[in-house]
Amino acid sequence: MxxxxxxxxxxxxxxxxxxxxxxxxxxxxxxxxxxxxxxxxxxxxxxxxxTDDEFWKAVDYLNRMGSGQEAGLLVAGLGVEHFLDLLQDAKDQQAGLQGGTPRTIEGPLYVAGAPLCDGEARMDDGQDPGTVMFLHGQVLDPNGLPVTGAVVDVWHANTNGTYSYFDQSQSAFNLRRRIVTDSQGCYRARSILPSGYGCPPSGTTQEALNLLGRHGQRPAHIHFFISAPGYRHLTTQINLSGDKYLWDDFAYATRDGLIGEVKFSDGTEAAQALGVQGRFGEVEFDFQLQAATAPAAEQRSQRPRALQGA
Incomplete structure (x- = not known):
């Protein structure tokens, strides 16, 4: 009983x-x-x-998760971070706010204070032998007109699926930049094509996913914050086409309208014109912002984030 x-x-x-x-x-x-x-x-x-055994096993799990700093990974893997996006989407719909590039999860691997560049940037430090990627596009207003002076804060993993700062073998701010759009709202970056990654196999997030019968893999992707005065801050990311896990992302970040098509070129002349040896990839992606209905909407959330040197 x-x-x-x-x-x-x-x-x-x-x-x-x-x-x-x-x-x-x-x-x-x-x-x-x-x-x-x-x-x-x-x-x-x-x-x-x-049972008592189950309860105290859960307490032990929380202790181990905290010591491994995997709470941010777990809330993504359990879909809670995606739920927050869906809830905000519903609130926007109720308020009559629509249009623009879809939001999706930030993830736990942002680092504040990346170098600020005008118009274009070289993101990689030249140490990773991965395929060169040229990333470019425009930031547009609700009417499709270019937004000058928007800050495109972009970060992604290397070919091993790891991020600078969290991976101490990488140089500071490797594959992290903030790019200010030019008079045509354009941003341009040279980098390397990122790889997807998996949760640490011996970590607490994968431990939970194993019990759910789920994998912990993410497709290759690129994160963005887009901000400009008078416009609503956008947190989003694009998952790259052709990846095995494109629509099977353990963090549920893939959304319609957020697929980055990778176009590869082996043309010698094209490579030479860009100063590249051999094959390279090109990703073009435009962002459309919503107008800010209040000054607070221009700001990203106050979520605690890593700071280089802190």
Missing amino acids: TVKISQTAEIQSFFREVSGFGNDDGSPRFKQIVLRILQDTAKLIEDMEI
Whole structure:
């Protein structure tokens, strides 16, 4: 016979005490959130008949996840970060906000403070033997007109699927740049074609995915923040065409309208004109911004992020 006590007046009163409702200090908002977490956790324990062993194994998992700094990876893998995008999409629809390039998840691997370049940039440090990539496009306003002075903050992995700063073997800000669009709203970058990556095989995120019978692979992709005065900040990424995991992304970041087509060229003359030896890839992708309805909309979220040198 299942025993349930969480909804009794005594337990509810206890949870309110634990959540700080017996004092006037602290944060009222935080108190409400903690109370809800306690109530929902207790109900889950009762409804699913969670054993003591299962509960403490979960506590141990959270400890290991934190020590491995994989919380950001796990919320992507469990679809929570994608859910936040879908929720914001629904809010936009309700508010009548539409158009522009779709948003998608930021992921946990951004680093603030990348070098700022005018119009174009060389993103790689020349140490990776990967295929040269030329990335370019325009930033446009809601009417399709170029946005001058927009900041295209772009970052991606190397051919091993790792990111500078988190991979200490790479130079600072390798494959990370901020590019200010020119008078035609254009940005241009020379880099290398990134590879997809998998969750650390011995990490806690893959541990959870294994229990769900799921893989932890991402397709090759390129991340972007796009910002300009008067326009709504855009967080997005493009997943590259031809990748095995293009529509099977463990982080659910692939969305219609966010596929970057890679066009390869082996033409000797074209390569020589661009100063490239042999085969190279070209990715052209334009971004269309929404007008900002309030100054706060111009800013990205206050999510904690890595800072080089910090």
